[in-house]
Amino acid sequence: MADSAWVPNLAAAAPTATVVPRHRAAVRVTHWIIAICFLALLVSGGEIVVSHPRFYWGESGNVNTPPLFQLPIPASRAIVPTGYGYVLPDQNGWSRSLHFQAAWAVVLAGLLYGVFGLWTRHFRNNLFPAGADLRWVKLQVVIANHVHFRPPGDDEARSYNVLQRLAYSGVVFLLFPLMIWTGLAMSPAVVSVFPGIVTVLGGHQSARTIHFFCTLSLVLFLLIHVVMVGLAGFRNRMRAMITGHAESSKEQA
């Protein structure tokens, strides 16, 4: 390092922050549309669940049927036995309207993102983990880095590591599609056209229960995602997802 300072041409390359392109516009725009819609879906979905915080498996379920499990929360309907001495206000009208409008926005933004991802090979290049990185020896290193809260290296300001790739791929290709599928499987009109999408899940109530567990998984992802962004450098990561450019502390080659 010290030697290189003697070479006049390299003087300019001393440790300094440079700005590198990070996220393309299509990724940023769809990211924020889906982020806002997810929060709307979460709030409105929570409101809807409150009207019947019991979950069942199979085709049908109601207060006359033993539940698979029941959330330990009060309900917005007096008929539901909750053990609480009061009933919450009914907010289902606007909640349902907001839920489905936000769901439409997620589906449309998701389609845009999907077309972009295939067209630009974004998925292949940036999202799918490389086969070699999935080997346990390599995974161990990345996991150890995370466990010991080692700050990410400079390469990670420009590209996702294998754990990020696994998490993002899971959210994009597994959880969101399953969420939309189980949501549609609860629609009596949609299943009148495609009955298979609900029967394959075991029935209407199974679809609802899976929808709920997908929500829990996505909330868990969101919490970890936000914490990791904070640990990796909140300002820089937010800047990258908003402006498209990240600061990279480029060191000498």
Next chain:
Amino acid sequence: MSEISRRKLITTGIAATAGVSGLAVAARMAERYGLIPPDPGGLYGPGKTLTYAAQRLLTQNSMAREFSRSQISQPPFANPVSSRGKEFDRLQAGGFADWRLTVEGMVARPASLSLAVLKTYPSSSQITQLVCEEGWSYVAEWIGVPLSHILERVGALPQARFVVYVSSQDGWDGSIDMADALHPQTILTYGMNGGDLSVGCGGPLRMRIPRQLGYKSVKFINRVIVTDNLKQFPAEGSYSWYAGI
């Protein structure tokens, strides 16, 4: 640099113009093919309209799922109803002998039908699931008269666009478009699981629309109005008019 931004400006302009005119054409087509619900305005209008349009296109010939007798939920479930009014109580005390269903509006022959008369009409039965927007559901056998049969009998006029059905329970009126009104599974039910439809489950007459959520399957129906607009009928609170989802 200025060359690039000019090019960008032009392409963005073309894309925006194409987008706006595309939307305008789509709106006119949607209007023409009956893909706009009666509640397309407000903050949630776009979502409601997208759902209605998509599901109207999808469900043109679809039938709600039917189940086997062994899948019937025992006992059936219904949310309790506090009051149906004094008039209903009087009719119930008389075993609904004086009860009538009136069919009016844009029809050639308005009618007032007793339960006995309704039961002489060709009956239809279905084992379908009632799905409540709250999240619960149950499977039951429903027996009754297809609404399409009654509409045919009273001579619904060709310009009819909606059927409104009025409940003895205050504030629980409902309405559907002709696609659902003429659907073979849309029935006015007087029987359930082999017996009479109990008052607890919406008797003596309950609308059953199995391709929509439970809140469209209104209980205690005593009036059916055929109309070409819903302006004089109040909306169902903040709930979406179309409940296929």
